[in-house]
Amino acid sequence: MENADNLSKYKLDIDKAIKTIISKEDRLVFASVVKVADITNITVFKYPELRGYILEKIKFEKEIQAIDKKIDRAIARLNKGNRRITFISLMNSCKFNSDHIYNNPYIKKKIRAAVIENTRGLCKKK
Structure with a gap:
């Protein structure tokens, strides 16, 4: 019980620790997570599932960062080309296929938020 x-x-x-590292925009690696979380080598040896947990969380956060970066670049490209930012245009610009978007709710939510954010700017200009 105490171990749990x-x-x-x-x-x-x-x-x-991972949130702190991301907010500081530092490089997200195993060593920095362990250092910020004040976890020693002995602790990692005592609880081997921590190593897997840390690596899994790092992988997840890096995937999210890559998706965010891809969507931000697509928005910049579309704005630079004076093209409308729609769900389909972002999907095509990011080269996401529809199955990927359908199966990943984070991508769907992020694209929707980007479309809403950019259409609000257009509504205010009129």
Whole structure:
């Protein structure tokens, strides 16, 4: 029981450390996460599932960063080309296929938010 409590505490510390690293725009790697979370090598050896948890979280956050970067670049390209920003135009510009968007709710939500944000700017100009 105590191990489960310690493990959940370490997982919360890891989540906070990852958010801190991302907010500082530092490089997200295993060593920096462990350092910010104050987790020692002994702790990682004691709880081997922490290593997998950290690597899984890093992979997940890097995928999110890559998606965000891809969408931001697509918006910049479309704005530069004076083209309308629609769901389909962003989907095509990012080279996401419809199955990928359908199966990944984060991409769908992010594209919708980008379209809404950019159409609000057009409505205010009129």
